[in-house]
Amino acid sequence: MRNDTMPRKNWFDAGGSAYAQFRPEYPAGLSTYLAGIAPTREMAVDVGCGSGQLTRQLARYFDSVIGLDPSEDQIANARAHDKVRYLCAPAEKLPLADNKASLITAAQAAHWFDLPAFYAEARRIAVENAVIALISYGVLRLEPDDLQERFIRFYRNEIGPYWPPERKLVDTGYPDISFPFDERAAPEMEICRAWELGEFLGYLSTWSAVRRVNDAGREDILTGFVRDISELWGDPTRKRPVSWPVNMRLGTI
Structure with a gap:
């Protein structure tokens, strides 16, 4: 039976504002842990910060935090914090002084x-024994199983061909990525949320593969998924458990 209470809108017409609104916050324990292993708490630098999900959390523990992203749209939608300074800059050319982070x-x-290029810049701006952390979260998990099964079919088969090759690195947690640092084991963590249907679809709207589907004129893939997942979800205001595994490569510079 079709869920006709679902608002009729284009959930996949997204920009930086959607990223700021729907991307999940990291668990509080992540910033606590990273601050605990850093040699000092004077400055943290969050590269590719997007709209600042992790950047703001780090501000609880460091005297100052710099968030950098090459997208002006992302920086424009980053939420302000009195200890955070956002700059529009690429990872390969950080506009920061030597030996500060x-x-x-x-x-x-x-x-x-x-x-x-990024690693060279990281070494340049780092203090002695600074910590570098490459963080990612993997494929989300929905409950119950019928929602998960429909989501996985969408993720792997329907929009799978539209993912850029780099997505495989995220799905696997960066195990094969070059990481030329003195590495240390990372604790297990998980992002856990309870989302309404609109929040779930809003999150999907931030995916690069979804934008590529739209650009390719295959909106039918997206509307078909929205139809199916809405029927399985039931009441769109009902909160469903959503979780992601957090993966990290941690090292000392």
């Missing part, structure tokens, strides 16, 4: 970088 993070972003 105690922690350098890249959250859900490193797969887009020219890694040798």
